[in-house]
Amino acid sequence: MSLTAIEFNNVSKKYSQSGDYVVDHVSLSIYEGEFVTILGSSGSGKTTLLKMINRLYEPNEGTIKLFGEDITTVDPVKVRRRIGYVIQQVGLFPHMTIAQNVAIVPKLLKWNKSKISTRVDELLSLVGLEPQEFRNRYPSQLSGGQQQRIGLARALATDPKIMLLDEPFGAIDAINRLNLQDELLRIHGGLKKTFLFVTHDINEAFKLGTRVMIMNKGRICQFDTPSHIVKNPADDFVSSLIYSSREQERFWEGLD
Protein backbone atom coordinates (compact mmCIF):
# COMPACT_ATOMS: atom_id res chain seq x y z
CA MET A 1 0.00 0.00 0.00
CA SER A 2 1.18 3.53 -0.64
CA LEU A 3 1.94 6.18 1.97
CA THR A 4 -0.74 7.47 4.32
CA ALA A 5 -1.26 11.10 3.32
CA ILE A 6 -3.97 12.08 5.78
CA GLU A 7 -4.77 10.35 9.04
CA PHE A 8 -7.53 11.25 11.50
CA ASN A 9 -7.40 9.73 14.94
CA ASN A 10 -10.60 10.07 16.97
CA VAL A 11 -11.12 13.65 15.83
CA SER A 12 -14.09 15.63 17.19
CA LYS A 13 -15.27 19.18 16.76
CA LYS A 14 -18.09 21.16 18.27
CA TYR A 15 -18.69 24.88 17.89
CA SER A 16 -20.04 25.54 21.38
CA GLN A 17 -19.37 23.89 24.72
CA SER A 18 -22.92 22.62 25.13
CA GLY A 19 -23.71 21.87 21.48
CA ASP A 20 -23.65 18.62 19.56
CA TYR A 21 -20.58 17.31 17.84
CA VAL A 22 -20.30 18.59 14.28
CA VAL A 23 -17.61 16.00 13.65
CA ASP A 24 -18.05 13.10 16.02
CA HIS A 25 -14.97 11.00 16.90
CA VAL A 26 -13.84 10.33 13.35
CA SER A 27 -10.89 8.10 12.50
CA LEU A 28 -9.77 7.54 8.93
CA SER A 29 -6.79 7.08 6.67
CA ILE A 30 -6.35 8.45 3.17
CA TYR A 31 -3.49 7.22 1.03
CA GLU A 32 -1.27 9.19 -1.28
CA GLY A 33 -2.69 9.56 -4.78
CA GLU A 34 -6.29 8.88 -3.81
CA PHE A 35 -9.19 11.02 -4.99
CA VAL A 36 -11.56 10.98 -2.04
CA THR A 37 -14.94 12.63 -2.31
CA ILE A 38 -16.85 13.49 0.84
CA LEU A 39 -20.59 13.32 0.33
CA GLY A 40 -23.15 14.59 2.80
CA SER A 41 -26.06 16.94 3.21
CA SER A 42 -25.54 20.38 4.73
CA GLY A 43 -24.76 20.14 8.41
CA SER A 44 -23.23 16.69 8.04
CA GLY A 45 -19.82 18.01 9.09
CA LYS A 46 -18.12 17.46 5.74
CA THR A 47 -16.80 21.00 5.34
CA THR A 48 -15.73 21.16 8.99
CA LEU A 49 -13.81 17.93 8.52
CA LEU A 50 -12.05 19.40 5.50
CA LYS A 51 -11.18 22.69 7.16
CA MET A 52 -9.58 20.97 10.11
CA ILE A 53 -6.96 19.59 7.72
CA ASN A 54 -5.57 23.02 6.85
CA ARG A 55 -6.21 24.30 10.37
CA LEU A 56 -8.86 26.83 9.47
CA TYR A 57 -10.68 25.02 12.29
CA GLU A 58 -9.03 23.35 15.24
CA PRO A 59 -10.47 20.05 16.51
CA ASN A 60 -11.58 19.79 20.15
CA GLU A 61 -10.26 16.26 20.46
CA GLY A 62 -8.07 13.89 18.52
CA THR A 63 -5.09 14.27 16.25
CA ILE A 64 -4.68 14.83 12.52
CA LYS A 65 -1.49 13.74 10.79
CA LEU A 66 -0.28 14.61 7.30
CA PHE A 67 2.34 12.17 6.07
CA GLY A 68 2.85 11.05 9.66
CA GLU A 69 3.35 14.57 11.05
CA ASP A 70 0.94 15.87 13.69
CA ILE A 71 -0.29 19.18 12.25
CA THR A 72 -0.64 20.87 15.65
CA THR A 73 3.15 20.81 15.88
CA VAL A 74 3.48 22.88 12.68
CA ASP A 75 2.76 26.59 12.23
CA PRO A 76 -0.72 26.83 10.59
CA VAL A 77 0.65 29.20 7.93
CA LYS A 78 3.21 26.57 6.91
CA VAL A 79 0.62 23.80 6.87
CA ARG A 80 -1.60 25.84 4.56
CA ARG A 81 1.19 26.68 2.14
CA ARG A 82 1.74 22.96 1.65
CA ILE A 83 -1.92 22.33 0.87
CA GLY A 84 -3.92 23.51 -2.12
CA TYR A 85 -7.30 24.92 -1.14
CA VAL A 86 -10.26 25.67 -3.41
CA ILE A 87 -13.59 27.04 -2.17
CA GLN A 88 -17.03 27.30 -3.72
CA GLN A 89 -16.96 31.12 -3.95
CA VAL A 90 -13.57 30.78 -5.68
CA GLY A 91 -12.19 33.76 -3.76
CA LEU A 92 -10.06 35.34 -6.46
CA PHE A 93 -8.80 38.71 -5.28
CA PRO A 94 -10.58 41.33 -7.41
CA HIS A 95 -7.74 43.87 -7.17
CA MET A 96 -5.17 41.47 -8.62
CA THR A 97 -4.82 40.28 -12.20
CA ILE A 98 -5.20 36.60 -13.05
CA ALA A 99 -1.41 36.18 -13.11
CA GLN A 100 -1.08 37.86 -9.71
CA ASN A 101 -3.83 35.70 -8.27
CA VAL A 102 -2.19 32.49 -9.47
CA ALA A 103 1.19 33.69 -8.20
CA ILE A 104 0.07 34.38 -4.63
CA VAL A 105 1.61 31.41 -2.86
CA PRO A 106 4.83 31.34 -4.96
CA LYS A 107 5.22 35.01 -4.10
CA LEU A 108 4.68 34.34 -0.40
CA LEU A 109 7.43 31.74 -0.71
CA LYS A 110 9.62 34.34 -2.45
CA TRP A 111 10.26 32.51 -5.71
CA ASN A 112 12.14 34.59 -8.27
CA LYS A 113 10.21 36.47 -10.94
CA SER A 114 11.06 34.37 -13.98
CA LYS A 115 10.24 31.14 -12.16
CA ILE A 116 6.89 32.56 -11.09
CA SER A 117 6.06 33.76 -14.59
CA THR A 118 6.91 30.39 -16.18
CA ARG A 119 4.86 28.61 -13.54
CA VAL A 120 1.85 30.89 -14.09
CA ASP A 121 1.84 30.16 -17.83
CA GLU A 122 2.23 26.46 -17.17
CA LEU A 123 -0.71 26.47 -14.75
CA LEU A 124 -2.99 28.48 -17.00
CA SER A 125 -2.35 25.99 -19.81
CA LEU A 126 -2.95 23.12 -17.40
CA VAL A 127 -6.42 24.40 -16.54
CA GLY A 128 -7.19 25.03 -20.20
CA LEU A 129 -6.90 28.81 -20.43
CA GLU A 130 -4.63 30.53 -22.96
CA PRO A 131 -1.92 32.35 -20.90
CA GLN A 132 -1.46 35.18 -23.41
CA GLU A 133 -5.13 35.95 -23.31
CA PHE A 134 -5.81 35.66 -19.60
CA ARG A 135 -2.68 36.69 -17.66
CA ASN A 136 -3.48 40.37 -17.46
CA ARG A 137 -7.22 40.25 -17.10
CA TYR A 138 -9.04 40.91 -13.86
CA PRO A 139 -11.27 38.26 -12.25
CA SER A 140 -14.42 40.27 -12.96
CA GLN A 141 -13.75 39.84 -16.70
CA LEU A 142 -14.01 36.04 -16.47
CA SER A 143 -17.05 33.76 -16.43
CA GLY A 144 -17.80 31.68 -13.34
CA GLY A 145 -16.33 28.53 -14.86
CA GLN A 146 -13.17 30.33 -15.94
CA GLN A 147 -12.82 31.86 -12.48
CA GLN A 148 -12.95 28.46 -10.85
CA ARG A 149 -10.29 27.19 -13.27
CA ILE A 150 -8.09 30.03 -12.01
CA GLY A 151 -8.99 29.07 -8.44
CA LEU A 152 -7.76 25.58 -9.24
CA ALA A 153 -4.58 26.90 -10.88
CA ARG A 154 -3.88 29.07 -7.84
CA ALA A 155 -4.27 26.11 -5.49
CA LEU A 156 -1.94 23.99 -7.63
CA ALA A 157 0.71 26.72 -7.90
CA THR A 158 3.36 25.25 -5.61
CA ASP A 159 2.62 21.67 -6.56
CA PRO A 160 1.15 20.73 -3.17
CA LYS A 161 0.84 17.04 -2.35
CA ILE A 162 -2.62 17.49 -0.91
CA MET A 163 -5.54 19.39 -2.46
CA LEU A 164 -8.66 20.29 -0.49
CA LEU A 165 -11.68 21.23 -2.59
CA ASP A 166 -14.78 22.52 -0.83
CA GLU A 167 -17.74 22.21 -3.22
CA PRO A 168 -15.70 23.89 -5.95
CA PHE A 169 -18.29 23.39 -8.67
CA GLY A 170 -21.33 24.08 -6.50
CA ALA A 171 -22.16 27.38 -8.18
CA ILE A 172 -21.40 26.37 -11.76
CA ASP A 173 -23.97 25.40 -14.38
CA ALA A 174 -24.44 21.75 -15.32
CA ILE A 175 -22.57 21.75 -18.65
CA ASN A 176 -19.54 23.63 -17.40
CA ARG A 177 -19.56 21.48 -14.31
CA LEU A 178 -19.25 18.29 -16.36
CA ASN A 179 -16.30 19.79 -18.27
CA LEU A 180 -14.61 20.88 -15.08
CA GLN A 181 -15.12 17.45 -13.51
CA ASP A 182 -13.41 15.79 -16.47
CA GLU A 183 -10.55 18.26 -16.33
CA LEU A 184 -10.15 17.72 -12.62
CA LEU A 185 -9.90 13.95 -13.20
CA ARG A 186 -7.32 14.59 -15.91
CA ILE A 187 -5.31 16.87 -13.63
CA HIS A 188 -5.48 14.37 -10.77
CA GLY A 189 -4.43 11.50 -13.00
CA GLY A 190 -1.43 13.39 -14.30
CA LEU A 191 -0.14 14.64 -10.97
CA LYS A 192 -0.47 11.77 -8.48
CA LYS A 193 -1.72 14.08 -5.76
CA THR A 194 -4.12 13.35 -2.95
CA PHE A 195 -7.43 15.09 -3.58
CA LEU A 196 -10.15 15.62 -0.98
CA PHE A 197 -13.33 16.86 -2.59
CA VAL A 198 -16.42 17.89 -0.65
CA THR A 199 -19.76 17.82 -2.45
CA HIS A 200 -23.45 17.31 -1.80
CA ASP A 201 -24.04 15.99 -5.30
CA ILE A 202 -24.14 12.21 -5.29
CA ASN A 203 -23.42 11.91 -9.02
CA GLU A 204 -20.37 14.11 -8.69
CA ALA A 205 -19.14 12.19 -5.65
CA PHE A 206 -19.44 8.78 -7.31
CA LYS A 207 -18.06 9.97 -10.64
CA LEU A 208 -14.92 11.60 -9.25
CA GLY A 209 -14.00 9.58 -6.20
CA THR A 210 -11.68 6.60 -6.18
CA ARG A 211 -13.22 6.26 -2.75
CA VAL A 212 -16.35 7.99 -1.46
CA MET A 213 -16.85 9.01 2.15
CA ILE A 214 -20.49 9.37 3.07
CA MET A 215 -21.13 11.53 6.12
CA ASN A 216 -24.24 12.06 8.19
CA LYS A 217 -24.57 13.96 11.47
CA GLY A 218 -20.83 14.22 12.03
CA ARG A 219 -20.11 10.55 11.52
CA ILE A 220 -18.79 8.57 8.59
CA CYS A 221 -21.50 6.18 7.44
CA GLN A 222 -19.39 4.45 4.85
CA PHE A 223 -15.98 5.00 3.28
CA ASP A 224 -15.35 2.75 0.33
CA THR A 225 -15.04 2.53 -3.43
CA PRO A 226 -18.15 3.60 -5.37
CA SER A 227 -18.95 0.09 -6.57
CA HIS A 228 -18.62 -1.42 -3.09
CA ILE A 229 -20.94 1.21 -1.68
CA VAL A 230 -23.54 0.57 -4.34
CA LYS A 231 -23.32 -3.20 -3.80
CA ASN A 232 -23.27 -3.15 -0.01
CA PRO A 233 -24.72 0.05 1.48
CA ALA A 234 -23.63 0.19 5.11
CA ASP A 235 -26.81 1.59 6.60
CA ASP A 236 -30.25 3.04 5.87
CA PHE A 237 -28.88 6.51 5.16
CA VAL A 238 -26.56 5.24 2.43
CA SER A 239 -29.32 3.05 0.98
CA SER A 240 -31.71 5.97 0.85
CA LEU A 241 -29.06 8.12 -0.91
CA ILE A 242 -28.56 5.50 -3.59
CA TYR A 243 -32.28 4.93 -3.83
CA SER A 244 -32.93 8.64 -4.41
CA SER A 245 -30.35 8.74 -7.16
CA ARG A 246 -31.88 5.67 -8.83
CA GLU A 247 -35.31 7.28 -8.58
CA GLN A 248 -33.97 10.24 -10.49
CA GLU A 249 -32.55 7.97 -13.16
CA ARG A 250 -35.95 6.36 -13.56
CA PHE A 251 -37.52 9.78 -13.84
CA TRP A 252 -35.22 10.56 -16.77
CA GLU A 253 -35.84 7.23 -18.40
CA GLY A 254 -39.57 7.82 -18.01
CA LEU A 255 -39.25 11.00 -20.03
CA ASP A 256 -37.49 9.23 -22.87
Added chain:
Amino acid sequence: MSVNLWMQISDYFFNNSNDYWVSVKAHMEISFYALLLSALIGITCGHLCVKHKQYERWIVSLFQVLRIVPSLAVLLLLIPIMGTGTGPAMVALVLLAIPPILMNTVAGLEAVPPFLLEAAYGAGMSDRQVLWKVKFPLAAPIMLTGIKTAAIEIIASATLAAKIGAGGLGGIIFTGLGLNRMDLLLVGGISVAMLSVAAGLSFDLTDRFLFKYKFVRK
Protein backbone atom coordinates in the same frame (compact mmCIF):
# COMPACT_ATOMS: atom_id res chain seq x y z
CA MET B 1 -19.83 98.32 -11.55
CA SER B 2 -18.89 94.88 -12.75
CA VAL B 3 -16.27 96.31 -15.09
CA ASN B 4 -14.92 98.23 -12.15
CA LEU B 5 -14.79 95.05 -10.08
CA TRP B 6 -12.81 93.28 -12.79
CA MET B 7 -10.42 96.19 -12.87
CA GLN B 8 -9.96 95.97 -9.10
CA ILE B 9 -9.31 92.25 -9.27
CA SER B 10 -6.76 92.55 -12.03
CA ASP B 11 -5.15 95.44 -10.14
CA TYR B 12 -4.93 93.20 -7.09
CA PHE B 13 -3.15 90.50 -9.05
CA PHE B 14 -0.88 93.07 -10.65
CA ASN B 15 0.22 94.58 -7.35
CA ASN B 16 -0.07 91.65 -4.95
CA SER B 17 0.58 88.53 -6.97
CA ASN B 18 3.42 87.65 -4.62
CA ASP B 19 1.23 87.85 -1.52
CA TYR B 20 -1.46 85.91 -3.33
CA TRP B 21 0.76 82.97 -4.16
CA VAL B 22 2.21 82.98 -0.64
CA SER B 23 -1.34 82.70 0.67
CA VAL B 24 -2.22 79.91 -1.75
CA LYS B 25 0.91 78.01 -0.80
CA ALA B 26 0.25 78.46 2.92
CA HIS B 27 -3.34 77.34 2.43
CA MET B 28 -2.27 74.21 0.57
CA GLU B 29 0.42 73.42 3.09
CA ILE B 30 -1.87 73.67 6.10
CA SER B 31 -4.49 71.59 4.29
CA PHE B 32 -1.98 68.96 3.19
CA TYR B 33 -0.45 68.43 6.62
CA ALA B 34 -3.86 68.45 8.30
CA LEU B 35 -5.05 65.82 5.83
CA LEU B 36 -1.94 63.71 6.32
CA LEU B 37 -2.29 63.81 10.08
CA SER B 38 -6.01 63.07 10.07
CA ALA B 39 -5.53 60.19 7.60
CA LEU B 40 -2.86 58.73 9.86
CA ILE B 41 -5.06 58.98 12.95
CA GLY B 42 -8.30 58.09 11.14
CA ILE B 43 -6.95 54.96 9.43
CA THR B 44 -5.12 53.73 12.52
CA CYS B 45 -8.22 54.20 14.68
CA GLY B 46 -10.41 52.65 11.98
CA HIS B 47 -8.21 49.58 11.88
CA LEU B 48 -8.31 49.35 15.69
CA CYS B 49 -12.11 49.67 15.64
CA VAL B 50 -12.45 46.70 13.31
CA LYS B 51 -9.84 44.65 15.11
CA HIS B 52 -11.22 45.31 18.58
CA LYS B 53 -14.97 45.63 18.16
CA GLN B 54 -15.49 46.52 21.83
CA TYR B 55 -13.67 49.86 21.40
CA GLU B 56 -15.46 50.84 18.20
CA ARG B 57 -18.36 52.58 19.95
CA TRP B 58 -16.02 54.61 22.16
CA ILE B 59 -13.60 55.69 19.47
CA VAL B 60 -16.29 56.57 16.94
CA SER B 61 -18.42 58.52 19.42
CA LEU B 62 -15.38 60.39 20.76
CA PHE B 63 -14.49 61.73 17.34
CA GLN B 64 -18.13 62.36 16.43
CA VAL B 65 -18.55 64.54 19.53
CA LEU B 66 -15.32 66.43 18.84
CA ARG B 67 -16.52 66.93 15.27
CA ILE B 68 -19.70 68.64 16.46
CA VAL B 69 -17.77 71.50 18.11
CA PRO B 70 -17.60 74.23 15.44
CA SER B 71 -14.10 74.73 14.06
CA LEU B 72 -14.15 78.41 14.93
CA ALA B 73 -14.96 77.53 18.54
CA VAL B 74 -12.12 75.01 18.62
CA LEU B 75 -9.73 77.68 17.37
CA LEU B 76 -10.79 80.16 20.02
CA LEU B 77 -10.84 77.55 22.78
CA LEU B 78 -7.31 76.51 21.94
CA ILE B 79 -5.86 80.01 22.12
CA PRO B 80 -5.30 79.89 25.91
CA ILE B 81 -3.67 76.44 25.60
CA MET B 82 -1.75 76.58 22.36
CA GLY B 83 -1.68 80.26 21.59
CA THR B 84 -2.15 81.36 18.00
CA GLY B 85 -0.58 80.30 14.71
CA THR B 86 -0.52 77.05 12.79
CA GLY B 87 -0.70 74.65 15.78
CA PRO B 88 -4.26 75.23 16.96
CA ALA B 89 -5.45 75.61 13.37
CA MET B 90 -4.03 72.18 12.63
CA VAL B 91 -5.80 70.67 15.64
CA ALA B 92 -9.13 72.13 14.58
CA LEU B 93 -8.77 70.88 11.00
CA VAL B 94 -7.63 67.42 12.04
CA LEU B 95 -10.58 67.04 14.41
CA LEU B 96 -12.87 68.05 11.58
CA ALA B 97 -11.37 65.59 9.12
CA ILE B 98 -11.00 62.46 11.22
CA PRO B 99 -14.64 61.25 11.27
CA PRO B 100 -15.11 60.76 7.51
CA ILE B 101 -11.76 58.96 7.23
CA LEU B 102 -12.42 56.86 10.32
CA MET B 103 -15.95 55.87 9.30
CA ASN B 104 -14.93 54.98 5.77
CA THR B 105 -11.96 52.94 6.95
CA VAL B 106 -14.27 50.94 9.21
CA ALA B 107 -16.85 50.56 6.43
CA GLY B 108 -14.20 49.56 3.89
CA LEU B 109 -12.56 46.96 6.11
CA GLU B 110 -15.91 45.50 7.10
CA ALA B 111 -17.03 45.25 3.47
CA VAL B 112 -14.29 42.71 2.64
CA PRO B 113 -16.24 39.48 2.11
CA PRO B 114 -15.41 36.68 4.58
CA PHE B 115 -14.80 34.13 1.82
CA LEU B 116 -11.94 36.26 0.47
CA LEU B 117 -10.37 36.23 3.91
CA GLU B 118 -10.85 32.46 4.02
CA ALA B 119 -9.18 32.16 0.62
CA ALA B 120 -6.31 34.35 1.83
CA TYR B 121 -5.77 32.40 5.04
CA GLY B 122 -6.25 29.13 3.17
CA ALA B 123 -3.46 30.12 0.77
CA GLY B 124 -1.16 30.48 3.75
CA MET B 125 -1.07 34.22 4.43
CA SER B 126 -0.20 35.40 7.92
CA ASP B 127 -2.46 37.92 9.70
CA ARG B 128 -0.15 40.74 8.64
CA GLN B 129 -0.11 39.61 5.00
CA VAL B 130 -3.90 39.34 4.96
CA LEU B 131 -4.09 42.89 6.30
CA TRP B 132 -1.67 44.43 3.79
CA LYS B 133 -2.31 42.30 0.72
CA VAL B 134 -6.06 41.80 0.99
CA LYS B 135 -7.91 43.86 3.59
CA PHE B 136 -6.35 47.29 3.03
CA PRO B 137 -6.19 47.07 -0.79
CA LEU B 138 -9.85 46.05 -0.93
CA ALA B 139 -10.90 48.71 1.57
CA ALA B 140 -8.78 51.36 -0.17
CA PRO B 141 -11.40 52.69 -2.62
CA ILE B 142 -13.88 53.38 0.20
CA MET B 143 -11.10 54.81 2.37
CA LEU B 144 -10.06 57.10 -0.48
CA THR B 145 -13.62 58.42 -0.73
CA GLY B 146 -13.43 59.31 2.97
CA ILE B 147 -10.10 61.04 2.47
CA LYS B 148 -11.57 63.00 -0.43
CA THR B 149 -14.48 64.20 1.71
CA ALA B 150 -12.02 65.14 4.44
CA ALA B 151 -9.76 67.01 2.01
CA ILE B 152 -12.61 69.14 0.71
CA GLU B 153 -13.77 69.96 4.24
CA ILE B 154 -10.23 70.83 5.29
CA ILE B 155 -9.60 73.15 2.34
CA ALA B 156 -12.86 74.98 2.95
CA SER B 157 -12.32 75.27 6.71
CA ALA B 158 -8.64 76.19 6.51
CA THR B 159 -9.99 79.62 5.61
CA LEU B 160 -10.81 80.12 9.29
CA ALA B 161 -7.23 79.42 10.30
CA ALA B 162 -6.28 82.93 9.18
CA LYS B 163 -8.42 84.21 12.05
CA ILE B 164 -5.70 83.13 14.48
CA GLY B 165 -2.75 84.05 12.31
CA ALA B 166 -2.04 80.77 10.55
CA GLY B 167 -2.11 82.40 7.13
CA GLY B 168 -3.71 81.05 3.98
CA LEU B 169 -6.40 82.34 1.65
CA GLY B 170 -8.57 83.16 4.64
CA GLY B 171 -6.32 86.15 5.20
CA ILE B 172 -7.43 87.71 1.92
CA ILE B 173 -11.10 87.06 2.74
CA PHE B 174 -10.87 88.49 6.25
CA THR B 175 -9.08 91.57 4.91
CA GLY B 176 -11.84 91.95 2.33
CA LEU B 177 -14.47 91.71 5.08
CA GLY B 178 -12.65 94.27 7.19
CA LEU B 179 -12.16 96.80 4.37
CA ASN B 180 -15.51 95.99 2.76
CA ARG B 181 -13.72 95.17 -0.50
CA MET B 182 -15.67 92.93 -2.82
CA ASP B 183 -12.66 92.24 -5.04
CA LEU B 184 -10.67 90.66 -2.20
CA LEU B 185 -13.67 88.61 -1.08
CA LEU B 186 -14.06 87.27 -4.59
CA VAL B 187 -10.38 86.51 -5.07
CA GLY B 188 -10.19 84.65 -1.75
CA GLY B 189 -13.51 82.89 -2.04
CA ILE B 190 -13.12 81.74 -5.62
CA SER B 191 -9.57 80.56 -4.97
CA VAL B 192 -10.71 78.41 -2.03
CA ALA B 193 -13.52 76.99 -4.14
CA MET B 194 -11.11 76.22 -6.97
CA LEU B 195 -8.69 74.49 -4.63
CA SER B 196 -11.55 72.35 -3.31
CA VAL B 197 -12.69 71.39 -6.77
CA ALA B 198 -9.12 70.63 -7.86
CA ALA B 199 -8.58 68.45 -4.81
CA GLY B 200 -11.82 66.57 -5.53
CA LEU B 201 -10.86 66.01 -9.14
CA SER B 202 -7.37 64.83 -8.34
CA PHE B 203 -8.80 62.29 -5.91
CA ASP B 204 -11.15 61.05 -8.62
CA LEU B 205 -8.19 60.69 -10.97
CA THR B 206 -6.21 58.87 -8.29
CA ASP B 207 -9.16 56.52 -7.87
CA ARG B 208 -9.20 55.75 -11.59
CA PHE B 209 -5.47 55.28 -11.68
CA LEU B 210 -5.04 53.18 -8.54
CA PHE B 211 -8.10 50.97 -8.81
CA LYS B 212 -8.16 50.09 -12.47
CA TYR B 213 -9.84 46.80 -11.68
CA LYS B 214 -13.05 48.63 -10.82
CA PHE B 215 -13.25 50.21 -14.25
CA VAL B 216 -12.36 47.30 -16.56
CA ARG B 217 -14.76 46.39 -19.31
CA LYS B 218 -16.61 43.17 -18.49
